[in-house]
Structures are given as C-alpha cells and as structure tokens.
Amino acid sequence: xxxxxxxxxxxxxxxxxxxxxxxxxxxxxxxxxxxxxxxxxxxxxxxxxxxxxxxxxxxxxxxxxxxxxxxxxxxxxxxxxxxxxxxxxxxxxxxxxxxxxxxxxxxxxxxxxxxxxxxxxxxxxxxxxxxxxxxxxxxxxxxxxxxxxxxxxxxxxxxxxxxxxxxxxxxxxxxxxxxxxxxxxxxxxxxxxxxxxxxxxxxxxxxxxxxxxxxxxxxxxxxxxxxxxxxxxxxxxxxxxxxxxxxxxxxxxxx
Amino acid sequence: xxxxxxxxxxxxxxxxxxxxxxxxxxxxxxxxxxxxxxxxxxxxxxxxxxxxxxxxxxxxxxxxxxxxxxxxxxxxxxxxxxxxxxxxxxxxxxxxxxxxxxxxxxxxxxxxxxxxxxxxxxxxxxxxxxxxxxxxxxxxxxxxxxxxxxxxxxxxxxxxxxxxxxxxxxxxxxxxxxxxxxxxxxxxxxxxxxxxxxxxxxxxxxxxxxxxxxxxxxxxxxxxxxxxxxxxxxxxxxxxxxxxxxxxxxxxxxxxxxxxxxxxxxxxxxxxxxxxxxxxxxxxxxxxxxxxxxxxxxxxxxxxxxxxxxxxxxxxxxxxxxxxxxxxxxxxx
Numbered sequence: 001x002x003x004x005x006x007x008x009x010x011x012x013x014x015x016x017x018x019x020x021x022x023x024x025x026x027x028x029x030x031x032x033x034x035x036x037x038x039x040x041x042x043x044x045x046x047x048x049x050x051x052x053x054x055x056x057x058x059x060x061x062x063x064x065x066x067x068x069x070x071x072x073x074x075x076x077x078x079x080x081x082x083x084x085x086x087x088x089x090x091x092x093x094x095x096x097x098x099x100x101x102x103x104x105x106x107x108x109x110x111x112x113x114x115x116x117x118x119x120x121x122x123x124x125x126x127x128x129x130x131x132x133x134x135x136x137x138x139x140x141x142x143x144x145x146x147x148x149x150x151x152x153x154x155x156x157x158x159x160x161x162x163x164x165x166x167x168x169x170x171x172x173x174x175x176x177x178x179x180x181x182x183x184x185x186x187x188x189x190x191x192x193x194x195x196x197x198x199x200x201x202x203x204x205x206x207x208x209x210x211x212x213x214x215x216x217x218x219x220x221x222x223x224x225x226x227x228x229x230x231x232x233x234x235x236x237x238x239x240x241x242x243x244x245x246x247x248x249x250x251x252x253x254x255x
Numbered sequence: 256x257x258x259x260x261x262x263x264x265x266x267x268x269x270x271x272x273x274x275x276x277x278x279x280x281x282x283x284x285x286x287x288x289x290x291x292x293x294x295x296x297x298x299x300x301x302x303x304x305x306x307x308x309x310x311x312x313x314x315x316x317x318x319x320x321x322x323x324x325x326x327x328x329x330x331x332x333x334x335x336x337x338x339x340x341x342x343x344x345x346x347x348x349x350x351x352x353x354x355x356x357x358x359x360x361x362x363x364x365x366x367x368x369x370x371x372x373x374x375x376x377x378x379x380x381x382x383x384x385x386x387x388x389x390x391x392x393x394x395x396x397x398x399x400x401x402x403x404x405x406x407x408x409x410x411x412x413x414x415x416x417x418x419x420x421x422x423x424x425x426x427x428x429x430x431x432x433x434x435x436x437x438x439x440x441x442x443x444x445x446x447x448x449x450x451x452x453x454x455x456x457x458x459x460x461x462x463x464x465x466x467x468x469x470x471x472x473x474x475x476x477x478x479x480x481x482x483x484x485x486x487x488x489x490x491x492x493x494x495x496x497x498x499x500x501x502x503x504x505x506x507x508x509x510x511x512x513x514x515x516x517x518x519x520x521x522x523x524x525x526x527x528x529x530x531x532x533x534x535x536x537x538x539x540x541x542x543x544x545x546x547x548x549x550x551x552x553x554x555x556x557x558x559x560x561x562x563x564x565x566x567x568x569x570x571x572x573x574x575x576x577x578x579x580x581x582x583x584x585x586x587x588x
Contacts, residue, residue, distance in 0.1 A: 044266045051269060152273030159276050185283045189310065193280060 019214045021139075022205075030138040039069075039141040045055070046107050046142070046208075047149030050158065053106060054099050058157035062164025069188045070172065079173075080183075087184035092196050095158040097244055098204035103150055108211040111142050112232030115215020116225040124198055124216070134222060139212040146208030151200040177203040195251035202243045210236040293342040295381035296324065299354040299367070301334050302389060302515045307356055308363045313338045315352075315369045323367060338367060349374040355388040 066086050073079045117136060118124050127134040166180045216234035219223045305328060313321040321340035326369075329335050338354075351372045359366050369385065430436065519558055563570050 040263065042268065043270075044262045048265050048269045152270055155273045156274045189285055190281075190284055193284060199276070
C-alpha cells in the first residue's frame with residue numbers, strides 16, 4: 001500500500017514536472033535569442049535522418065495492410081474499395097500513429113540519452129557557466145525540431161504507404177496508378193486529412209519534450225542515462241496514444 | 256561549413272517534399288469542394304432525401320459534376336437540397352432536367368442524379384429549382400415484393416390443388432394413359448391425310464376434265480358449246496308458256512260454267528231450280544211427317560195398355576226389380 005501510494009505520488013509529480021517543463025519551453029522558446037543553427041541541425045538529425053527508417057516501415061505497412069485486408073474485402077465482394085479503405089486507414093490513423101511510434105523509439109530515446117549523458121557529465125552545468133542558455137540551446141531546439149519534423153515525416157510516410165498499398169493491389173490485379181490515386185482521393189475529405197495532420201504536431205512535441213525532460217533531469221550517473229532513454233520512449237509512446245484518443249474525439253465533433 | 260550546407264540542402268529537400276505533398280493533397284481534396292469560384296448552385300425540393308449527406312456527389316448523366324452543399328428542412332413535407340456544381344456543366348443542364356436521389360452501387364453512398372429530359376427549354380443560369388422525381392425506396396420495393404409473393408403462393412396452391420384433382424381423377428388419368436387412344440388418333444390422322452390426298456387427286460382430275468371440256472371434245476363439250484341446243488331449249492320454254500296460257504283459259508271457262516249454274520239456281524230456270532222451289536211438294540212432305548208422329552203416339556198408348564194387362568204384368572215387374580237391383584249395386588260400390 002505504501003509503495004503504491006508513493007508510485008501514484010511519483011506519477012503525479014512527474015506529470016506536473018513535465019507540464020511545467022512544457023510551459024517553460026513556451027516561455028523561453030518565443031523569446032530571443034533564437035538558436036537557429038542548432039535548430040536546423042536538429043531538424044536535419046531528427047527529420048532527415050529518420051526518414052529512411054520511417055519510409056521503410058511506412059512502405060511495409062501499406063503493402064501488408066492491403067494484402068491483409070484483401071481476403072475480407074473479396075469475401076464481401078468489394079475488393080474495388082481496397083484503395084479507398086486503405087487510403088482512409090493510412091491517412092487518418094496508421095500513418096500518423098505508426099510514424100510517431102517509430103519516431104518516439106528513435107528520436108525520444110536519442111534525445112533522452114544525449115541530454116542525459118550531457119547532464120551526468122555536467123556539460124549542461126558548464127554551458128550555464130559559459131553564458132549559453134542550456135534550455136534554449138538543447139531543449140527548445142530539439143523539441144521544436146521534433147514538433148515540426150514529425151508532421152513532415154508523416155506526410156511522406158503516408159505517400160510511401162499508399163505507394164506500398166498500390167503495389168499490394170497490383171500483386172493480385174492490374175490497376176493503373178491514376179485510378180488507384182483517384183479512388184483514394186475520392187474517398188478522402190478535409191475532415192480526414194486536417195485533424196490527422198494537426199495531431200502529428202502534438203505527437204512530435206510530446207516526443208521532443210518528454211525526451212528532453214527525461215534527459216535534462218537525468219540522475220544516477222551512467223545508469224541514469226539508460227533509464228532516461230528508456231522511460232522517455234515509454235512515456236512519449238503512451239502520451240502519443242492519449243493524444244490520439246483526445247484528437248479523435250475532437251475531430252469527431254467536426255464530423 | 257561545407258558539410259553544413261549539404262545538410263541544409265538535404266533538409267530543405269526533405270521539408271519541401273513534405274510540404275508540397277501536403278499542399279498537393281489539399282488541392283486535390285479541394286477540387287471537389289467549393290474552393291475556387293468556378294461553381295454555381297441549383298436547388299431541388301424532395302420529400303425524402305433518404306440519408307443524403309452534405310458532400311455527397313451530384314451526377315449529371317452519370318458524370319460527377321459537383322456535390323451537395325446543404326440540406327435544409329423547409330416544412331414537414333419539403334426538404335430543400337442545394338447542389339454545388341461545376342461551372343463547365345452549366346451550358347448542358349436545361350431547366351427541365353430532373354433531379355433524383357439514388358445510390359452509388361448497391362450499398363454505396365447516396366448520390367443526386369440529374370437527368371436531362373431533352374426538349375428545347377432554356378439552359379439554367381444558377382439558383383433555379385430543378386423538378387424532382389422520387390426514387391423507389393428499397394422498403395417500398397420489398398413491400399410490393401411481399402404482396403406479389405403472397406399472390407404467387409395463393410396461385411401455386413390453387414395450381415397444386417388442380418394438379419392433384421387431375422391426378423386423382425381416374426377418368427382423366429385413364430384417358431391420358433390410354434395408349435390405344437393415341438394410336439386411334441394417329442390412325443385417324445393418317446386416314447384424314449390419305450383422304451385429303453385423294454381429295455386433291457380428285458380435284459386435279461376435275462380440273463383436267465373441265466379443261467378438256469372447255470377445249471371442245473366429247474358430249475359435255477358439245478353440250479356446253481352447242482348454240483342450236485340453246486335455241487331449242489328456248490323454243491321449249493315458249494311452248495311451255497303457251498301451254499300455261501291455254502290452261503288459264505280452261506280455268507276461266509270452268510268458272511263461267513259454275514257461274515251460269517249459280518245463276519240458274521237463283522233466277523228459277525231449269526230442273527234444279529224446279530226441284531228446290533216446289534212448295535206443294537214441301538206441304539205434302541210435312542203432312543206425311545205429321546201422320547207418322549200421330550201413328551207413334553197411338554202405338555205408345557197401346558203399349559201402356561199392354562203393361563197393365565195381367566198377362567204381361569209379371570214380365571214388366573221382373574224388369575223393374577232387375578233395374579232396381581243394379582242401381583243398388585252401383586251405389587254400394
């Protein structure tokens with residue numbers, strides 16, 4: 001009982017701390033001076049370097065989803081609707097959530113580990129002494145880069161997943177790309193694309209801020225680095241699902 | 256510094272690719288919607304929109320030309336549907352085109368179909384009210400179908416009963432099973448066939464005979480073709496006519512004889528009249544008859560006297576008794 005109470009206390013404390021950390025991001029992020037070079041470097045590392053991994057997973061999931069859906073669709077005699085169905089599934093849910101989870105695994109852990117090792121080797125303290133704002137230089141740039149890069153990655157991932165789906169359809173029956181494309185877009189509306197696009201900003205921000213928080217307050221030496229990398233992935237993944245749950249309900253209001 | 260610029264190019268490409276894809280996707284989605292000014296509106300009133308939603312496609316002769324912009328309830332029986340259509344289609348839709356609500360495929364989305372009705376009515380300008388047609392709904396269809404089914408069931412029951420009756424009727428089945436009947440029928444048909452064959456042969460013979468006759472050989476031909484015979488026949492007819500006339504005269508003569516006889520009778524000349532008109536003879540005849548009457552009366556008196564005579568009384572009494580007995584017998588019966 002005692003242990004559990006401490007756990008709940010720790011959880012609530014953690015939640016509050018992350019919230020405060022996020023507020024600090026907004027307070028400091030919109031004030032000069034801006035670390036533009038570091039931000040662009042982080043964009044390159046976080047966005048561009050993640051692209052091959054995200055592209056591969058997206059391609060595979062598009063192809064696999066199509067092939068898995070096919071038997072059921074054939075049973076109902078609506079295999080012509082596969083492009084429309086896969087299109088909606090990828091654009092609304094699978095593209096964003098899958099990319100965000102891959103992103104959390106790759107970027108969340110790397111941010112947590114990088115900042116954690118900087119923390120335990122007291123580089124952050126050294127930065128403060130040298131007159132550089134470590135929060136701005138490390139946290140704001142990374143979180144902002146994650147927040148802006150994930151939507152870009154999701155759009156590219158959606159496109160690649162749809163291409164994978166197109167190939168998946170073509171395994172069984174020839175279908176021109178133009179017709180596939182038309183079927184996908186005929187079945188899509190703004191209400192499918194825009195909420196899915198907006199929620200990816202929150203996913204990215206969640207990954208960036210949780211990774212930064214976990215690294216920034218890393219403790220217990222080298223062991224702590226591994227812990228912060230680990231917990232940043234776990235917490236950001238859970239947060240992604242919670243945000244998704246909220247996003248779908250808000251999107252539902254506009255339906 | 257060199258490495259950094261390469262990074263920037265890659266990053267730029269990456270971000271630009273993402274952004275352009277996003278913009279392209281949004282543009283494609285917006286193509287169906289009221290995004291740019293190339294649109295116009297038409298309206299239609301329906302009683303039942305059957306699950307139509309804002310954003311459903313509008314088709315003109317099967318081509319997607321726009322979407323449903325709004326659905327508004329005007330009153331309890333009228334629902335106004337505003338259609339947002341591509342401007343290019345404006346010069347093809349006439350005022351009398353008919354709007355109806357259908358389904359895309361069997362279980363697909365609802366669509367509004369605009370069907371051209373031909374004629375030379377003017378083209379729409381935008382904002383007009385299109386005439387509408389209510390589509391047959393699946394439920395109505397099923398209701399009619401169930402009614403039809405009931406009727407069919409009744410009919411089949413009756414047909415079954417009839418068939419059973421036919422099966423149970425021994426006469427009909429024996430008639431149907433009778434092999435000799437069909438044999439007889441066949442034989443009859445065969446006979447009929449031979450008869451008609453014979454008839455045709457006969458007809459042919461007749462035709463050839465007539466042909467021969469008309470060609471002028473043999474007695475029939477002479478009969479048919481001889482002109483002197485016709486003259487004789489005519490003479491015969493005139494003789495018959497004269498015979499008739501003489502017969503007439505005979506009848507007239509007879510009439511004259513009868514008339515003269517009647518005249519004789521009435522005017523009192525000749526022996527017949529003398530016989531009929533002699534009054535003396537009539538008087539004599541009357542006197543004779545009176546004498547006869549007187550004679551019979553006297554005889555009756557004599558007979559009464561005879562009855563009362565003792566010699567004959569017994570006989571008469573016996574007669575009376577016998578008559579009385581017979582009368583009694585009749586009464587008792």
